[in-house]
Amino acid sequence: MPYNTVIPPVFVQDVAVFYIVDSANTGYLQFYKWNSISNFFELQSTVQASASTVLSNWQTTTSLLRTTDGVIFSEGGVATIYYYETLTYTWARSTVTVSWGTMTSYTGTISLVDLVLRQARDNWQTYSTAETTIP
Amino acid sequence: MNNDYVFKFDYATLVLTASDSIAMPCNANQVTAGCTSERAWITLSSEWFDIGVNYIAVLSPVNCAANYQTTAITNASVRYYKLDTVWDIDTNNDGIVDSTAGTTDTAVDWDKGWTCMDVPTSFNWQANTSVFWQAPSGTW
Numbered sequence: 001m002p003y004n005t006v007i008p009p010v011f012v013q014d015v016a017v018f019y020i021v022d023s024a025n026t027g028y029l030q031f032y033k034w035n036s037i038s039n040f041f042e043l044q045s046t047v048q049a050s051a052s053t054v055l056s057n058w059q060t061t062t063s064l065l066r067t068t069d070g071v072i073f074s075e076g077g078v079a080t081i082y083y084y085e086t087l088t089y090t091w092a093r094s095t096v097t098v099s100w101g102t103m104t105s106y107t108g109t110i111s112l113v114d115l116v117l118r119q120a121r122d123n124w125q126t127y128s129t130a131e132t133t134i135p
Numbered sequence: 136m137n138n139d140y141v142f143k144f145d146y147a148t149l150v151l152t153a154s155d156s157i158a159m160p161c162n163a164n165q166v167t168a169g170c171t172s173e174r175a176w177i178t179l180s181s182e183w184f185d186i187g188v189n190y191i192a193v194l195s196p197v198n199c200a201a202n203y204q205t206t207a208i209t210n211a212s213v214r215y216y217k218l219d220t221v222w223d224i225d226t227n228n229d230g231i232v233d234s235t236a237g238t239t240d241t242a243v244d245w246d247k248g249w250t251c252m253d254v255p256t257s258f259n260w261q262a263n264t265s266v267f268w269q270a271p272s273g274t275w
Contacts, residue, residue, distance in 0.1 A: 106142075123188045124188070
């Protein structure tokens with residue numbers, strides 16, 4: 001099996017983002033945009049997301065989260081957390097910083113290399129029926 | 136997350152800001168010895184962890200009533216933490232809730248917010264299917 005999709009795809013408005021690892025153990029983000037004329041997700045861009053080859057336990061150490069205008073990507077073994085913009089379809093990468101806020105006692109004691117991020121669930125009970133509302 | 140804590144982060148404009156930390160439960164022995172030295176209840180790994188609207192849930196390989204180095208492990212369990220839990224305040228780390236210090240000396244409840252439910256070792260699902268598929272009257 002040449003490619004594995006283990007990390008659930010993330011949807012941001014009309015964009016779907018998949019994280020795949022190929023047979024060479026390199027991880028890629030694939031950005032799909034909804035084609036409203038033909039009614040299918042159209043591949044727009046594929047970018048290498050892993051810094052090098054992925055860890056053997058990448059299935060459980062990779063984080064792919066949705067924000068209102070892009071995705072947050074973090075991989076095990078890499079301290080830098082990245083953000084990929086999807087709102088204007090540039091797929092531009094930026095670096096996400098971690099602020100410990102009132103939890104400053106943890107600054108420097110938590111290894112970002114090992115930090116796994118999980119998405120908090122949307123409160124569907126407060127969803128609006130207006131399709132323009134971003135949860 | 137790591138093996139001792141779940142952190143809550145808020146995200147805005149390229150910054151993840153930690154807003155809360157949730158300690159993973161220890162039993163009395165582990166509190167004495169330190170959670171990291173005798174961790175036997177929960178090994179937090181992302182595949183055993185999920186977040187809901189009101190609760191987080193962690194699968195644990197240890198049943199709720201298991202006592203470290205005393206009882207055998209009988210089955211697995213699911214541990215829930217209510218996200219809006221207000222922790223006991225103990226600013227001087229003496230294990231006594233600050234507002235009760237010197238009067239009633241109420242001990243800090245380290246497991247506050249946590250609920251544990253054992254996962255059944257065996258269950259006759261077929262015989263009980265109707266229980267799960269039949270909506271309670273008037274509630275759905």
